[in-house]
Amino acid sequence: MTNTNETVSLVRLKNLSKKYPAGPMAVNDVSLRLESGKIIGLLGPNGSGKTTLIKMLNGLLKPSSGTILIDGNRPGEVTKKIVSYLPEHTYLPENMKVKDVIEYFADFYADFKTERAYEMLSSLQIGQNSYLKTLSKGTKEKVQLILVMSRDAKLFILDEPIAGVDPAARDYIIKTILANYNENATILLSTHIITDIENILDEVVILENGKAIVHSTVEEIREQKGKSIDAYFREVFSC
Amino acid sequence: MLGKLIKHEFKAVGKFLTIVASFMVCLTLVGAIGIYVFTPHLYFYLNGITIDGTQNLSFFAEIMTSLYVLAYFASAFLLTAGTYIYLWIRFHNSMYGHQGYLTNTLPTTPAKLIMAKMITAVTWVSASILLLIGSIMVLATATANASGAKTNNNLPELAALLRESRISVPWTIVLYFSLAVAAIIFSVMMMYGSSALGQLAKKNRVFATLGFYFAMTMVINVVGTFALAVNALIINRDKFGEYFYIFRGINLIGFTFLVLAVVGAVLLYFLTYYVTSKRLNLE
Numbered sequence: 001m002t003n004t005n006e007t008v009s010l011v012r013l014k015n016l017s018k019k020y021p022a023g024p025m026a027v028n029d030v031s032l033r034l035e036s037g038k039i040i041g042l043l044g045p046n047g048s049g050k051t052t053l054i055k056m057l058n059g060l061l062k063p064s065s066g067t068i069l070i071d072g073n074r075p076g077e078v079t080k081k082i083v084s085y086l087p088e089h090t091y092l093p094e095n096m097k098v099k100d101v102i103e104y105f106a107d108f109y110a111d112f113k114t115e116r117a118y119e120m121l122s123s124l125q126i127g128q129n130s131y132l133k134t135l136s137k138g139t140k141e142k143v144q145l146i147l148v149m150s151r152d153a154k155l156f157i158l159d160e161p162i163a164g165v166d167p168a169a170r171d172y173i174i175k176t177i178l179a180n181y182n183e184n185a186t187i188l189l190s191t192h193i194i195t196d197i198e199n200i201l202d203e204v205v206i207l208e209n210g211k212a213i214v215h216s217t218v219e220e221i222r223e224q225k226g227k228s229i230d231a232y233f234r235e236v237f238s239c
Numbered sequence: 240m241l242g243k244l245i246k247h248e249f250k251a252v253g254k255f256l257t258i259v260a261s262f263m264v265c266l267t268l269v270g271a272i273g274i275y276v277f278t279p280h281l282y283f284y285l286n287g288i289t290i291d292g293t294q295n296l297s298f299f300a301e302i303m304t305s306l307y308v309l310a311y312f313a314s315a316f317l318l319t320a321g322t323y324i325y326l327w328i329r330f331h332n333s334m335y336g337h338q339g340y341l342t343n344t345l346p347t348t349p350a351k352l353i354m355a356k357m358i359t360a361v362t363w364v365s366a367s368i369l370l371l372i373g374s375i376m377v378l379a380t381a382t383a384n385a386s387g388a389k390t391n392n393n394l395p396e397l398a399a400l401l402r403e404s405r406i407s408v409p410w411t412i413v414l415y416f417s418l419a420v421a422a423i424i425f426s427v428m429m430m431y432g433s434s435a436l437g438q439l440a441k442k443n444r445v446f447a448t449l450g451f452y453f454a455m456t457m458v459i460n461v462v463g464t465f466a467l468a469v470n471a472l473i474i475n476r477d478k479f480g481e482y483f484y485i486f487r488g489i490n491l492i493g494f495t496f497l498v499l500a501v502v503g504a505v506l507l508y509f510l511t512y513y514v515t516s517k518r519l520n521l522e
Contacts, residue, residue: 055521058344062517080346091340093251093333107243108345 009033009069010155010186011057016066018052018210026052028210029066036154037183039200041229042190044207045237050190051088053207054159057188058085071154081110084153088160090140094133098126098143105147117150120176138169145173149180156187162196170196194230204229206236240347244355249362252329256322256363260370263318266311267374271381273307315371322367326360327430331448335438339521349516353431353508360427361420368423406486414493421500428507429455435514438521459503466495 011034018027027049034040042050055061056068059075070079092101098121105112121128124142132140145161158177162170170193178200181187191197204221206214213236214221218229225232333342334352342352398408433455437448474488 060340060343060519060521062519077346077348080344083344085340085344087340089337091337093338093341095254104247107247108240108347 010036010071011188012067012069014067014069016053016056016068017064018049018056018061019064025210027056027063027207030207030210030212031066032205032212032215034186034188034203036186038202039187039189041194041197041201041204042188042207043192043194043204043229043233044190045192048207049210050207051159052210054085054157054188054190057157058083082154084109084148084151084156086144086148086156086158086161088163090137090144092132092140092144094131096132097128098130098132098135099128101132101143101147102128105150109151111152113150113152116180117146120146120150120180124172138166142169142172145176149176152182152185154185156181156185156189158187158189160190160192162191162193167196174200194233198229201229206233208236241351241355244345244347244351245358248355248359251333252326252359252363255325256367259314259317259321260367263314263370263374266307266314267377270307270311270378273303274378274381275385315374318367318371322363323426323430326363326427327434330356330360330431331434331437331445334515335434335444335519335521337521339519343515343519343521349512353511353515357424357427357431357508361423364423364427365420401486404486406490411486411490414490414497418493418497418500421497421504425500425504425507428504428511429459431511432507435511439514439518462499463496466499467492470495 011032013030013032016027016030017025019025030049030053042053044050052061056063057070057075059080068075071082073079096104102114102117102121105117106114118128121143124139124146126135126139126143132143135143148156148158156177161173161177174197177187177189189197189201198218201218203217204214205212221227221229221232227235332338334356343349345352401408401411429452433448433452436451437444440447470488470492473491
C-alpha cells in the first residue's frame with residue numbers, strides 16, 4: 001500500500017475491529033486519524049482495548065476487520081522502521097549485557113542514536129557492562145525506555161510507560177520522553193494514570209469496551225466540559 | 240538484514256553450545272589418553288589380576304572407567320538432545336514468549352526471522368552430530384591402537400561393490416549427504432512448527448507444543464512405515480538378494496525418505512510462516 005493523494009495522516013485506522021476466539025470484541029469498529037507532531041494519550045480503563053489496539057499497530061496482532069495505515073503503509077517491515085514501541089512489560093533477553101542490547105538496537109534500527117543511549121544510561125548511572133538479569137525491574141524498564149527513546153522514529157508507541165513505577169521514576173520517564181522525541185514525531189501513549197501526564201498531552205483518545213468514544217484535543221475537552229482530563233475520565237468511568 | 244539476524248542468533252546461542260561442545264572435546268581427549276594408559280592393564284583387570292598384585296588398581300580402574308562412561312554418555316546426550324532442546328526453547332521464547340515483542344517488531348519479515356533461526360539451528364545441530372561422530376572415531380581409533388587390534392578400511396571394497404552393481408558411487412554419496420542435511424532441517428522445522436501451533440493455545444502452551452510435536456511424530460511414523468512398505472513391495476518384485484537389487488533397494492528407500500524430509504520441511508516452514516505472520520499470539 002502506497003501513499004495516496006489525499007492528506008496522509010501518520011496513523012489512519014478505518015473500521016478497525018479485533019475479536020479474540022471465544023471472547024468479546026476487544027476493539028470494535030474504531031476509525032481514527034492521528035497527525036504528526038502530537039502527543040496523544042490513549043486512555044481507558046483496564047480491558048478497554050488499549051493494548052490490543054497497540055499490538056495491532058505494531059503488527060503483533062492481525063485485525064479481524066478494518067485497515068491500519070501508518071505513514072501510508074500497512075503494519076510490516078516498512079512501518080517497523082519508523083515505529084518505536086515500548087511494550088508494557090520487560091522483553092529484553094536476561095542474559096545480555098546493557099551494551100549488547102544497545103549494539104543490537106544500533107544494528108537493526110538505522111535511526112538509533114547510540115550516543116544518546118549512552119548519555120541517558122550515564123545520567124541514570126546504569127553500567128553498560130551490567131547484565132540485565134542483575135538489574136531491578138524498574139531499572140530494566142528504564143533501559144527499555146532509553147532504547148525506545150534513543151531512536152529518531154516518526155511514531156513512538158508507549159504502552160503503559162508509567163504504570164507500576166514510583167512517582168520519582170514517573171517524573172524521569174516523562175522528562176525522558178519530552179527531552180528525546182523529535183517535535184515532528186508523534187507519541188501515542190497509553191495509560192490509565194492520567195494525572196501525571198495530562199499536562200504533556202495534545203490530544204486524547206478514550207476507549208471504552210473497544211470503542212473510541214472520544215477523540216479530541218485536550219483544550220477542547222477542558223473548554224467544553226469545564227474540567228481536567230482526569231476529572232472527565234473519572235466522570236465517564238465512575239462506578 | 241538476514242545476515243544481521245543470523246549474526247545475532249549465533250551470538251545468542253553460541254555461548255552455551257560452545258561450552259557443551261568444548262566439554263565433549265575435553266572428554267574425548269581425556270578418554271583417548273585414558274585408553275592408552277589403562278588398556279595395558281585391561282587384560283589383567285578382566286582376568287582378576289592386578290599389575291602390582293593388589294586389588295587397588297582394578298578398583299581404581301573400575302571406578303574411573305564407570306565415571307568416564309557415565310560422563311561420556313551424559314555429555315553425548317547433552318551435545319545432541321541437549322542442543323536440540325536448547326535451540327527449541329530459544330526459538331519458542333524469542334518468537335512467542337516475552338522476547339517475541341522484541342523479535343517480532345524488528346524491521347524485517349517473519350520469513351527472514353524464521354530463516355535466520357533455522358540456519359543457525361541447523362548449523363549447530365549438524366556441528367554437534369559431527370562432533371559426536373568425530374569423538375566416537377577418536378575413541379575407537381585409540382582403543383584399536385592401544386590394544387594392537389588391526390583395523391580394516393572397508394570403504395574401497397564397498398565402493399567396488401557399488402560399481403560392480405552398476406550403482407554410481409558419487410550419486411550415492413550425494414544422496415545420503417542430502418538425506419542427512421534434509422533430515423536435520425526437517426527435525427528443526429518440526430520443533431518450530433510445533434512451537435508455532437503451541438503458541439495458539441490460550442493456556443499451557445508448553446504442553447500444547449509438546450502435544451503437537453508428538454502428534455507430528457506419529458504422523459511421520461505412519462508415513463514412514465507406509466513408504467517403507469511401498470518400497471519393500473517394489474524391491475520384492477525384482478530379484479531381491481543380488482547386490483544390485485539390495486543396493487538399489489536401499490538407495491530407493493534413502494531417496495524416498497529424502498523426498499519425504501524435503502516435503503515435510505517445506506510444509507512445516509510454511510506452517511510456521513503462516514502462524515507467525517497471520518496468527519501471532521504473544522503472551
